[in-house]
Amino acid sequence: MRILDGLGQRIRLAMAGNNPWGSGGDGSSGSGDDGDNGGGDKPKGPRNPWLPPGSGGKGGDGRRGPNIEDIFRNRGPEGPRRQGSGGPGGPGFRMPQRPGGKSWFPVLVVGIIALGLLATSVHLIGPQQQAVVKTLGDYTRTLDSGLQFTAPFPIESVEVEDVQGVRAVRIPGNDTQVKLILTGDQNLVDLSYIVRWNIRNLSDFKFRVVDPIETVNEVAEAAMRASIAEKQLDETFSGQGRAAIELDVRERMQRTLDNYQAGINVLGVEIEKADPPGQVVDAFRDVQVAEQNADAARNQAQGYAQQVLAQAQGEAEAFDKVYEEYRLAPEVTRQRLYYETMERVLSNTDTTVIEAQGVTPYLPLPEIRRRAQQSQPAATVTAPEGQ
Known part of the structure; x- marks a missing residue:
């Protein structure tokens, strides 16, 4: 009980601003830093470690007891408050104040918002673009190109998309x-x-x-x-x-996408490669060469047939004309x-065979003519000697 009474007395002295760690008169409660001086005006005993030197008390270096209000006034949630950013006694940063002493911080926050x-x-939407607007997450409307205005986020959100640009997809993805x-x-x-395709309806x-x-x-x-299944390999x-x-x-693609309401317009399809499988490509090439040779022979035969047919038609027309003449004069024709x-x-x-009386049946007329042509140059050369 005595210990508790002494502790309560010291707490009351601390709240009153007196030093609870030594007496100012007889110095019987212990020796401190000033105990060897024996002065009666200076307090003896341990000093208060929370106060700087010379902050109170009698004699200049005495220490005033801490006040509980001062302790909590100098403290905050982040710890002990500092007097300045430049060290002890240095000036701290303070935001400029408006006329009237009010802070600019609320105005700055409102301006940023x-x-x-x-x-x-x-929203500035490009000439080839459109945008869909969602109000609280639900689609509401579509915006065309140009300068457009909407409610601020998060009330309305805007998604911009290029609707006229041509997009291409390659199947399969690589070579x-x-x-x-x-x-x-x-x-x-x-x-x-x-x-190749583009967007027809952005909302869809x-x-x-x-x-x-x-x-x-x-x-x-x-x-x-589906389309290849209806065609032959050669096609x-x-x-x-x-x-x-x-x-x-x-x-086919456009019909299917329209049924899906996908909002896509198919611009065109281009076949880049159509080859036989790699395992049979050599045999396929041999077959192609044989087919090409067969086609060449077939074309040649068709050309010859057309030539013969044209010649036969010409001869038939000539025979028809001769027959017309024969009907008019049979013996002469x-x-x-015959001739x-x-x-x-x-x-x-x-x-040459001649059937007539008194004439040799066989006359080698071409041979005689040839001999005559050979003997004529020789007679021309020997003529001066005879003179």
Whole structure:
């Protein structure tokens, strides 16, 4: 009980501003830093460690007891408050005050908030772009190109998208991948193609399908397989067949995407490569060479047939004309035909047969003519000697 009474007395002295650690008269409560001086005016005992030297008391270096209000006044949530940023006694930073003594901090906060609201309310949309507006997360309207205004975020949010730019997707994604498709004649063809598209309806594009790009890929592959299944293998290699396939794939894709309400416009499909599978490419090339040779022979035969047919038609027309003449004068026409036929036959032979009385049946007229031509230069040369 005595200990508690003594402790309570010291706490009361501390709150009254007196030193609880020594007496000012007899110095019987212990010796301190000033105990060897023996002065009666200076307090003895340990000093208060919370106060700087000379902050109170009698004699200049005595220490005043801490006041509980001063302790909590100089403290805050972050710890003991400092008097200045430049050290003891240095000046601290203070925000400039408005006329009237009020702080500029609330005005600065309000200005920053207003600037943020203005930045989220004004939108400059490009000439090839459109934007969808969502009010509290729900779609409300579509904005065209130009300077547009909306409610600030988070009340309304804006998503801008390029709707006129052409987008391309290549199937398969790179040259190392193989895309084998079955043709109508049960053959396999390795195809790679490009699909070009853009956005027709931005709201449908954003909110009707989960992944529009993946949807385009899947629809393109399904349309290509369906179109190739209706064609022969040779049609996929020819230029005219490719054009028909590209047009058919584009129409199939557009119908499917319109049924999905995807808001996508298919601009075109271009087949880059149509080759046989790599395992049979050598055999396929041999088959192609054989087909080309067969086509060449077939074309040559058709040309010869057309030539013979034209010649036969010409001869038939000539015979019709001769027949008309024969009907008018049969005997004369018969004799003329005989002479023309003999002339055409005998003009290509060296033997001449004459059937007449008193004439040699066989006359080698071409041989005689040839001998005469050979002897004529010799007679021309020997003529001066005879003179």
